[in-house]
Structure formats: C-alpha cells, structure tokens
Amino acid sequence: MRLLVVDDDPGLLELIRTTFEDVEVEVDEASTSASARQLVAARAPDVIVLDVRLAAESGLDLCKALKSDPRTASIPIVLLSGLVDLVPGDAAEAGADAFLPKPFSPLQLLGLVERLAGGLGSYTLTEAPLDRSDNAQLMMYARDLRRIVELERAQRRLLQEAYGATVGALADALEAKDVGTRAHSNRVQRYALDLTSAVEPALGDDVSVEYGFVLHDVGKIGISDRILQKPGALTPEERRVMEAHPTLGHEMLRDVAFLSGEGLSVVRHHHERWDGSGYPDQLKGTDIPLAARIFAVADTLDAMTSDRPYRLARSWGEARREIFSQSGKQFDPRVVAAFCEREPQLRTIHRLVAA
Ligand SMILES: [Fe+2]
Secondary structure (H helix, E strand, O other): OEEEEEOOOHHHHHHHHHHHHOOOOEEEEEOOHHHHHHHHHHOOOOEEEEEOOOOOOOHHHHHHHHHHOOOOOOOOEEEEEOOOOOOHHHHHHOOOOEEEEOOOOHHHHHHHHHHHHOOOOOOEOOOOOOOOOOOHHHHHHHHHHHHHHHHHHHHHHHHHHHHHHHHHHHHHHHHHHOOOHHHHHHHHHHHHHHHHHHHOHHHHHOHHHHHHHHHOOHHHHHOOHHHHOOOOOOOHHHHHHHOOHHHHHHHHHOOOHHHOOHHHHHHHHOOOOOOOOOOOOOOOHHHOOHHHHHHHHHHHHHHHHOOEOOEOOOOHHHHHHHHHHOEOOOEOHHHHHHHHHHHHHHHHHHHHHHO
16 A cells, blocks of 8 residues: 655654554655645555645645546545644545544554545544643554554463463363373473472463473374273383374474474473483483473373372372482483472472362
C-alpha cells in the first residue's frame, strides 16, 4: 500500500512515517499542497492523509480540488485537523472520506487507512479528543503502545497455552503405549524444576526446558511394544534399540520451535553420564547441556522412589545414597550438591505426588 502524507509539521510527518513503515506501508511525504499535487500526478497513492492547515492553499481546498478532478476523485482522503473550529461537516463538504482531529491515535489512523485502501471506507466521524495539550499527541502514542503491549502479552499467553496442550497431547500419546510414563513425567518434571531453581535459576526462564522435562522419553513412541513392555531383562540387541529413544525423540522434535534450545537437549542427552559413559553421544562433564545434567538426577530419584512393574519403590534414603555415590561418575557434582540443598523440598514433592 502506498500512502501520501501532506503536512507541514516535520515532527508529525516523521511520527506517521515511523508508524506506517513498521507495517510495510510505503509513505510519500509532502509539506505543501503544490508538492502534494506533483506527487499525486506522478504516482497516484492508495490513500492521502491531508492536514487541513497548510501554507498557501489549505488542506480543505486541496481536498476539494482532488475530489472534483475525475483523475483523482477516487483516491480516499483522510483529513487531519488541529483546528478547534473545524467541524466534521466541513471535511465532509470538502469530499473527504474521513476526518480525524488532532491529536489522533496512530492505531486509529492505521485502521482507517487500511479500511479506505481496501475499498471499505465510508465517511467516518471522529469525536474530538478532550486533551489538546502540547504533549497530547505523545500521550496518544503512549496509549497505543500500552494497548499493543497488552495485546502482545495476551497473544503470548494463548501461544503458551497452545504449546502446553501440544506437549500434553504428546505425553498422552506416549502414556497410551507405555502405561505409567505420564505420571513419571509429571513427577520428574517437578523434581527437575526444583533442582533447576537451585542450580541455575536463569534456566527456568527458558520455557522449552520444562517441555523437555515432560517429553524426555517421547522417542519411546518409536520403540516396539514388545521391547517397551518386556517384563524381563532386555537382550543386548533389544537394549540397543531401547537406547535409541533419545535420538528418536530428538529427530521427532528437532523442528518444533518452542522446544529449540535447552528443552530439546534434555530429550537427546538425558541418558548421558558425567564420566562420558552414557548415550547417545558419550558427552562428558560440562559438554552435557546443563538441563540434561539436572534432569539425570531427577530421573534417577523418581525411578528409585516409585514402583516399577518389575519391582517396588525403594526408600528415599536408598535413593539419596545412590545419588551421592554417583557424584562425579553418573552425575554432575554441582547438581548433586543442589540435591543436597533442596532435599527437604524434593521430599515434600515426593510426599505430595505419592498422596
Ligand atoms: Fe529415557
């Protein structure tokens, strides 16, 4: 869309240009009616925004002239006016398609211009604003900005809810194959989030991390039920297939935008070990993404303290001993220290979830 703005106030020209260029509207500018006429003749705009008060020929006269010329009569015109004595009727008489008193809301002007350019315009009457002080136009921009921020926040909330629902659906799909995994995902997510707050609180700002905690085993969707539900020990070949689940999960989710970052790394690296003997990439020490190192402790804690099809839950004390004994071997010592620090809170989570 191409817009011609005719105003002799350079500040206002700049404000309008900045507003419209952000939404990919091409803006031509004229500060006198003579230069406006030249621009219209050279290249007809889709809409003209015209200030009433111009030197020499007024905006009202220019509007009348353009509307009475068959070559330019169909170009929609929005009249802007800061004059207290100009009434909307004067603008209508001059043939304007819309009238906007200054100070105006840039969002309102944008909406008006878009409607007119789309051929949806009819004459628009706009109430004169009560505030006509020097900084009133600035306040209008501030109000518009606040409105945009509110809208953007609401959109972000909706998007987060949609992400949450998608993650929940994927977790449910895995639960349908491997009963009990949903409850495990929920528990382990809570342990891991609590440990994250102690190890690296800033990591909690990355929402993908929480999704990664829930979906860590999603790759098991691609593992056959025969192996997944086998009651006894796995053969070496079956184990090899089972150990492909982090890579499968990573392949499934690698293009999902809301998981990109640390969340996706939890899916791929949650079975890596601090000493480098884990899988799939045998990463070692701090080469293992931090969220995956945190998750590994949470995963073992839940695996040991909850019932499994082939054995009953072990005691909290046994799980604690196992985690301490694996510090510097399976687990990052820093995460084990955080486990120690957060043990009362983790026990509370355990009690609540068990209840
Ligand atoms: Fe896993």
